[in-house]
Structures are given as structure tokens and as C-alpha cells.
Amino acid sequence: MFERVWFWSTVMIYRTAGWALLVGWLAGSTCWAQPPEPGPEYRILKKDVGRWIAKMKMWEGPGDPIEAEGTEINRMVGPYFVVSDFKVELNGQPFAGHGVFGYDAEKKKYVGSWIDSMSPIAMHMVGEYD
Incomplete structure (x- = not known):
């Protein structure tokens, strides 16, 4: 039982870290910049x-x-x-x-x-x- 809890805890830590990195990258990227004015x-x-x-x-x-x-x-x-x-x-x-x-x-x-x-x-x- 301990191994299963440890495994899922580790998965959740890596998943949370991955989402944090993705959100941080998106926040700093230009994809969130103001879109160009339509011509x-x-x-x-x-x-x-x-x-x-x-x-x-x-x-x-x-x-x-x-x-x-x-x-x-x-x-x-x-x-x-x-x-x-x-x-x-x-x-x-x-x-x-x-x-x-x-x-x-x-x-x-x-x-x-x-x-x-x-x-x-x-x-x-x-x-x-x-």
C-alpha cells in the first residue's frame, strides 16, 4: 500500500510541476500578447x-x-x-x-x-x- 501511495504522490508532484512550468512559460510568451488589429x-x-x-x-x-x-x-x-x-x-x-x-x-x-x-x-x- 505504501508503494502505491508513494507512486501516486510522485506522479502528482511531477504533474503539478509540469503544469506550473507550462503556465509560467505561457505567461511569459508572446502568445498572450495583444492580437493584431484586423485589417x-x-x-x-x-x-x-x-x-x-x-x-x-x-x-x-x-x-x-x-x-x-x-x-x-x-x-x-x-x-x-x-x-x-x-x-x-x-x-x-x-x-x-x-x-x-x-x-x-x-x-x-x-x-x-x-x-x-x-x-x-x-x-x-x-x-x-x-
């Missing part, structure tokens, strides 16, 4: 914030298109990113998609990621805003 590239993203009605037409081949109406709700996460939640019913099946979009100041490009209920693949995008 005009970030302010453009705010135009997409809100609740939107999406009217869609899709052609699967010759003939009449499939029409659907869905909703998209976009919100800012701080001053740098937009999170998008999209829902629609296509051919009687629910479809949901989620995106995160922002601007990469190092690449000087807009970036985004998208996942949805019809694909097992996450899409990553880099490009210009038009």
Missing part, C-alpha cells in the same frame, strides 16, 4: 455574417434542374474567422454543411475549410475574395 481583409468577412436564404438550382444532366431552398447562418469567431452553418433538403434528404473561413496574413490569401453530410472528405480552400 481590411478581415472586415470583408463581416459582410457574410447573418442569416441567409439560399435558393439553389442544380443540373444533374439534361432536363429540368433540381431546385431547393436552404438556410445559411454565418457568425464571426472573434475578428478573424467566420463560421458557417448551412442546411437544405435535397431530393428529400437532409444536407448539412459547416465551414470556417478567414484570411491568412502570412499567405496573403483567404482560406477556408468545409465539411458536409454528403462527403467523408474535408475540403480546404485557398484563394482570392471576389
